[in-house]
Structure formats: C-alpha cells, structure tokens
Amino acid sequence: xxIICVGRNxxxxxxxxxxALPTEPVLFMKPDSALLRKGEPFFYPNFxxxxxxxxxxxxxxxxIGRHIDAKFAHKYFAEYTIGIDFTARDLQDKQKSKGLPWExxxxxxxxxxxxxxxxxxxxxxxNISFHxxxxxxIVQKGNTANMIFPIEKVIEYSSQFFTLKIGDLFFTGxxxxxxxxxxxxxxxxxxxxxxxxxxxVK
Numbered sequence: 063x064x065i066i067c068v069g070r071n072x073x074x075x076x077x078x079x080x081x082a083l084p085t086e087p088v089l090f091m092k093p094d095s096a097l098l099r100k101g102e103p104f105f106y107p108n109f110x111x112x113x114x115x116x117x118x119x120x121x122x123x124x125x126i127g128r129h130i131d132a133k134f135a136h137k138y139f140a141e142y143t144i145g146i147d148f149t150a151r152d153l154q155d156k157q158k159s160k161g162l163p164w165e166x167x168x169x170x171x172x173x174x175x176x177x178x179x180x181x182x183x184x185x186x187x188x189n190i191s192f193h194x195x196x197x198x199x200i201v202q203k204g205n206t207a208n209m210i211f212p213i214e215k216v217i218e219y220s221s222q223f224f225t226l227k228i229g230d231l232f233f234t235g236x237x238x239x240x241x242x243x244x245x246x247x248x249x250x251x252x253x254x255x256x257x258x259x260x261x262x263v264k
Contacts, residue, residue, distance in 0.1 A: 064231075066233070068087050072237040097174050119213075120143050121187075122230070125228060128226065132217070140183075143176060144259065146174070148174070153166055174231075175251070175261055188207055202238075249262075
C-alpha cells in the first residue's frame with residue numbers, strides 16, 4: 063500500500079504559502095509507516111518545532127490499474143474519508159531553501175491521519191464538504207468543488223507513473239487555513255456532519 067499525495071491542489075492554500083499555481087498535479091508520497099494507527103495519539107516529534115495540520119479528502123483505490131483515462135477513473139474508487147497530512151513546516155522550508163527533496167517533512171512516522179471510510183454511493187465527489195475542529199473550534203474548511211485537479215484527473219496523471227493497487231490512498235490536497243498544532247490539542251475531522259476521526263496530540 064502506498065499513499066499518493068497532491069500538493070497545491072487548492073488555489074487559496076497555494077497563495078497562503080506563496081506558491082505558484084501548478085499546471086499539472088504536484089505529487090509526493092508517504093510510506094505505509096506514515097499511517098497513524100486508529101485510536102492512537104499523535105506524538106509530537108522532537109525533530110520539529112512547527113508541525114502543521116493539513117486537512118484533506120482521501121480516496122481509497124479498489125482495483126489495480128495503470129494508464130487510466132480520467133473518464134474511467136471513477137471505476138477505481140468507491141470510498142472516501144478525511145485525513146490529515148501532518149507537515150513539519152520548519153523542515154520543509156529548510157529543505158526547499160536548499161533545493162532539496164522534502165520527504166522528511168511530510169513522510170515521517172504518524173504523519174498521515176486517515177479517518178473511517180464512507181461509501182460514495184449517492185455522493186457527488188465534486189461537491190464534498192469537510193472541516194477540521196481543533197479544541198472545539200472549526201479551524202479549516204474545504205470542498206472538493208474547489209480542487210484545481212479533481213480526483214479523476216489526479217488518478218489519470220498518477221497512473222502514468224505508478225501502478226495503482228488495491229488499498230492505495232490518495233490524499234487530494236488541502237484548502238487554505240492550515241495551522242500549527244501543539245501538545246494537548248484535540249483534532250476532529252468531519253465529512254459533512256459525520257465525524258470520521260478524533261486525534262489527540264501528545
């Protein structure tokens with residue numbers, strides 16, 4: 063299982079980090095060791111002083127495929143949830159300033175929160191609202207309608223390079239409103255009004 067992530071997929075988020083808008087999907091990966099086990103807390107790592115939450119819609123692949131045309135991409139997923147792409151922003155900025163890869167800021171252990179999966183039956187994948195509650199307050203909101211590249215295009219593009227396998231996850235990008243976490247924070251992710259994860263930072 064692999065985790066394929068899309069960067070800069072919401073225009074306002076790209077702007078808040080002073081990044082140019084992409085003309086094709088920006089991809090990076092997290093290993094399976096990045097998954098935060100269900101029910102476990104997120105332990106703040108000692109290599110960073112500036113971990114950010116990035117709340118995202120996550121789709122799970124249900125069959126093997128490669129070189130998938132966008133018009134057939136809907137046949138490759140049937141479930142979605144909300145996740146967090148934890149980012150060590152200080153490490154990322156340091157690596158980017160040197161022109162170096164920044165996997166250490168994105169792919170570290172426990173950096174991928176994945177909520178309970180929901181069926182896509184009757185759900186418009188291009189109009190899914192989601193939000194993150196931090197310590198009882200909504201801090202980030204988004205809707206897939208605002209993606210620069212919809213999931214079908216992401217699958218088409220990604221499958222040119224990587225064979226997609228059953229269980230692979232797509233983190234589809236975060237909207238504006240990312241922010242810092244601290245020890246003691248409680249993070250709750252919602253797909254519409256349905257809570258799909260509840261994580262404490264320790």
